[in-house]
Every structure is written in C-alpha cells, then in structure tokens.
Amino acid sequence: MAPKAYYSIHPKFHAAVDCIIFGFEEGELSLLLLQRDFEPAKGQWSLMGGFVEEGESLDDAARRVVAELTGLSDLYMRQVHTYGDPGRDPGERVLSTAYYALVDIKRYDHALVKAHNAHWVKLNEIPHLIFDHDRMVQDALRFMRYQATVKPVGINLLPEEFTLTQLQTLYEAILGEPIDKRNFRKRIASMDYIEKTGRIDKTLSRKGAALYRFNREKFDGNFKI
Amino acid sequence: MAPKAYYSIHPKFHAAVDCIIFGFEEGELSLLLLQRDFEPAKGQWSLMGGFVEEGESLDDAARRVVAELTGLSDLYMRQVHTYGDPGRDPGERVLSTAYYALVDIKRYDHALVKAHNAHWVKLNEIPHLIFDHDRMVQDALRFMRYQATVKPVGINLLPEEFTLTQLQTLYEAILGEPIDKRNFRKRIASMDYIEKTGRIDKTLSRKGAALYRFNREKFDGNFKI
DNA sequence: AATAGAAAGTGTAAATGCAACACTTTTCAT
C-alpha cells in the first residue's frame, strides 16, 4: 500500500463544477445565467456552479448543481474541460470542471430559477461573465456544436415529441446557419431512430404537422461514437 | 469580496495529472508506460502521472510530468478528461486530469525513461493498467484519433522532415486501416502546408524519397478549428 | 556491365454524397 506521505506531501485544492445550461426558445439558443445576489462577485453575471463535496463524483456534483437550479435531474450532460490556472478564481485556488447541460425549456422549475436570480439569455446577448466563465461558454458551445453534428444530442433541447419544423429550427440555431428544408427532411428520413408518432400537432399551423420522437433503442443499436 | 467561509466549508482534494504518451515506431503506435517500482501499486503497470503543485496550472503540471519522463518540453499535448469518482484511487481521493502527448520517438531521453522503469508498449500489447488508467487510454486514443482526422496533429509523432511513405504509415496506424497510396498522395498534395524540403531520404530505399515538412505558418493562415 | 530487387511515384474513370432549387397540399378563419 502507499505510504500516507505519498499523498500528504502534496497540496489539496478546492474542486468545483460550472454548468453551461443550454435551452432553446423562439428559434434561438439561450443560456441559463445567474445575476449573482451573493458573494463573491455579487452583482455580476456567472454560470451556475458549486463545489464538489466529499464522496461525490464530478458528474454527480454537476448533476446536483443543475438540479438545484432547474429541478431537473435527468438531463443530457457532458464534461467539457477542466480549468486549473492559479488565479482563475481571485479568492482562493479552485479547479473547476465545466459541464454542459441541455434543457427542454418547457420543463424547468421556474420558482427555483427565480429564487437563484437566474435568467435565460439568448446566445448573442450574453453579458461578460466572471472569472474564466466566458471562455467556458465558448468551449462548451464549440463542443456542443461538434457533438450535435455527429449525434442527435440537440433532441434533448426539445419536448419528447416534436415536429420536423421545430427540429430544423433547432439545428439552424445550433449550427448558426439556414438549412434547406428538403435536404434536411431527406436526411432525417434516412435516420430510422427518428420516428413518426402518428400524432399531429395543430398548435403551430392550420394544416397540422406530424409529430416525431427519438427512439433511443434504435439509435444505440445502429450507431457508435 | 468573498468571505473566507465561502471556500473553507468545502472539502479540498488532491489533484493529479496522468499522461497518455503516444509514440510511433515500426509502423505502429505505442504508449510510454511505467512498470511501477514504487508505491502505490508497485509492480503493476500505469501511466506516467504526478500531483499538481501549488501555483502550477494543470497544463504546466502535465508538461512537467512528461518532461520528467522524456526530457522533452515542447510536445504537442491536449487535455482529454478529468476523472473524479470517489474511490478511483484506492489510497486517497484524487481528482486526475488526463492529457495526451505526442512524441517523436527518436528524440526522447532514454536515460530518464530507463530510470523510471518505463517502456514503449505497442497499442495492441497494452497490459492492464492500475486504477482507471485503462479507461483514460481508451478516451485519449479516441480523442487523438478524432483530432487526427480534422487537423494534422499526427505530424508531431514524426521527425521534423519525413517522407510521404512515413506519413502514410503513420495515418494507417492512427486510423487503424490501410489507405490507398495514390489517393493519400493526392490529398497531401492539396495541402499546401505540407511542403517539399528539396532534400532526399535515402535510408529507406535505393531510389530515395522526397522529404516533406509541415509549415505551421501556412497552416495557421488557412485553417481554423 | 547487366540485372534483380525494393521502394517511390504517378492518372483516370466510376460511384457516391451533397447542394441547389420551387411548387403543391392542407386546413381553418374570415
């Protein structure tokens, strides 16, 4: 076994997680940001974060922190990067691991979000954030965009059932460019894991649009990344 | 400013870096692994790692750890992922950030590697490693393979000047599949940042092969990822 | 001096995937 000194001669650090929480509304991506009514950096904007506790994995800490703010515990989340420069937190040294989360904006707990003084902010209206959170957002956005091109993670931003128009608008928001409707629908049609539910949504058009659903089993079977 | 208690009520953790060091020889990728002659886990195989010290960034710690083993301080390195499950290190709780490094196998310091009881091990001969190092290797390999498909990071595994045959063999090793010579050379010819030096290598064939070099300036100009 | 061996180097044609492009259908509110 290792002698205690093997570990104890080395320093320890606070560990935190910071979460880039993406939502989708009005055809645009938004982030859930805190206007901090607490120290440190009271009054400034930041990501939702929190310290890692004893016996808690990084992934669990990120899930807990996001659930504290949104009330949602079943979100799609991915680790992005760990930021460890000395001085990145001017108070004490903290290593922070960034995670991104994808939220169906119809589902989050409005009361919790309000209690934290958090707000959905559209991507192109994001204010300057504290510490290195601006960079975290850039890194998370790039990573999420990349993932969205190789697997349908974006679907986690939509309700369980969605129309192809919603899906296309979402991908236009994620990629930041318009997509041809016919080419888009051709591509979706070739993905057997995006399947018609048979139900029709009539809230957005007179004609009504077919509702689709993501079939995780078919996807996991056909696809490995 | 933040009250001290904001930080001090939270636990601190040891922070480490573990390095997946790739090399290329005999047409195959290898990793530089330690056969540990020290505790913990003496006698077993592991990645080269080390603790993060006060005032040292994660990137700096990773560079230091790789330099301790190879003597090389100018390597291409990238952060892969941070592993923070409680119990991942059976001794004490340690958060470990994995980095991969690419080494020109002609350049490393043989004495240092020998002193650490380290060995180059071909990818398909890798023994079971301690803790979660097996998973780190899998994650690093996937990440490095992906990066190699979008930018020419593989070139960091070759000497300053290299032949097209060497480059092709390297990419075959990275991607794990054979590549057609004519198609490969057509693609390389379209990359103006891989340029002929005018020099000829005669060590590998009677006829001699043109030596090429990576032009970082041309690449950075033409290409953004 | 001839030659055999070994790696370097070179072009074309078919197939596939991707991008561009505009009109019809359906339904409901007026």
Add this chain to the structure above:
DNA sequence: ATGAAAAGTGTTGCATTTACACTTTCTATT
C-alpha cells in the same frame, strides 16, 4: 368561397471520394 400560413414533396448538377496497376529510379550483387 377564398386567402393565409405552414407542411410537405423530387430531380438534377456538381464535387468529392473511391477503386484500381504500372513505371521509374537507384544500388547492391553477380
């Protein structure tokens, strides 16, 4: 009855990728 608004639907050209085999050059050997 009709106008408005969104849903839905195929084809063609272009570019990229893949498949495929022989010639050149040099030197070590005989």
